[in-house]
Amino acid sequence: MRRHRGAILVATLLVLLALALADVGLLDPLRIVRGVGNLGEFASALFPPDPSSLPTLAEAMLETIEIAFVGTAIGFALALPLSLAASPVLFGPAVTAPVKILLAAVRTVPALFWAIVFVVAVGLGPGAGALGVALYSLGYLGKLLYETFDGVDPEVVEAVRSVGASRSQLARYVLIPEAANGILAQLLFMFEYNVRASSIMGFVGAGGIGFYILGYLGLLRYDLLLTALLLTLLVVVAIDRASAVIRRMFLYPVAPMPPGE
């Protein structure tokens, strides 16, 4: 009986998938064949990568990293107080609900769109990109942080609340130190994510390597495009390695309690 129900569910999902595939135009065999051919042409135009633009790209990459760094820092500075305000450990639903909605609203808008808004506001250049990244980071980090605070051992919160601590003291002496592991991990993740997000900020004139990526695409200079993409990949991998090292340096053991005496 139960197995029967499972089979019906799988069959239904397969039918839905087929319908959706047809709707997005992927059930057309001619189109698929044509697509593979085009991809082959594109791939052959990518190679070999042209390194002549490396000095320019390196400079643009540095700017990309700066956009991500400044954006992550501003985003974190805004997200920390808001995530505390969104934590049910400290506040009732009258405070947490509106703050959570605000964070969700900010998060819904892609970083690229925020960048357009700031290009209008503060003009072309990396400043607009950094602000765009900052706002998106606020929405995303805010959510990650309040979820981390929710995970703090309620017994520790109760114990320190019992000493007569205020809300701000609870945040300072319990939530932030107990969640330090998570906060650091999320900051590193956000920075890495923002480096990738910043690499397309240039599409809308908000600085960084994206300006060149879009330019090479328009000029059909796929060999230069590949150089830019490889450089981005290199930087992202390097940041990933660096994050791992930083995490190892700072994280305390998560299940640390040695057996009682």
Next chain:
Amino acid sequence: MGLTAAQQGPGPTVRTVAVQDPAALRVHDAWVSYVPRRPVLRGVSLEAHAGAVTMVLGMSGSGKTTLLKLCKGLLAPQRGEVRVLGAPVVPAQSRGRLDSRVAYIPQQLGLVRTLTALDNTLTGALARIGAVPSLLRLVPENELRQARELIARLGIGHKADEKVYALSGGERQRVAIARALMQQPRVVLADEFISDLDPLTSTEIMGIVRDIVATGVAVVMTTHEMDVVRRHADQVIVLRDGEKVLDTQGAPDPAAITSALRA
């Protein structure tokens, strides 16, 4: 603590202006339920006195932890009342500050693992430290000195700057005591306080508890250790299914306790 009758002898009669409650902690007809119509505490009343150790016994699920949380104000009774030093306990529902004169040590101690033994001890003084200095971690010199003295007196002075996660069970127990004492409490509530310790360490810890009681603090602790009850209890309360089934004053009778637990 409470006195005072009319003065004897010659001279004008002195009347007490405010009559102090002789009980440090008084629970009257407390009913608590987490789920409607499934009370965890059923009309529990008790008094705990300054300078005495009150031990609360009962099987798992008998309501011991709920009783302590109720006394601390972490829970509000659906019916009944809790008074500490004569004043009603304001529960934490409002998320405001709780009374620092009542210290609460939860079962797993509730220490902040990433802070040092000294910093955990200092959190006991938070009610006396203003918002801005505590945010900047600028602790007044006298509080810092007091915290260091407490830790040293409890025998873990050399571990003051170690993070709690690196400490042993007995050492963590002492940090929790230090934090409680830092509150300058009149009542100490301790949940399953010595359950995880070996006999030697638990004897040492109970020695510390006796010293605290000698300063006029009321200690209310839950435990399973009959040996500890025999040696250290001034009053024993037995809970069964949320009801108080035994309340002794003075030296407890082990046979009566055992039969109350089992019956």
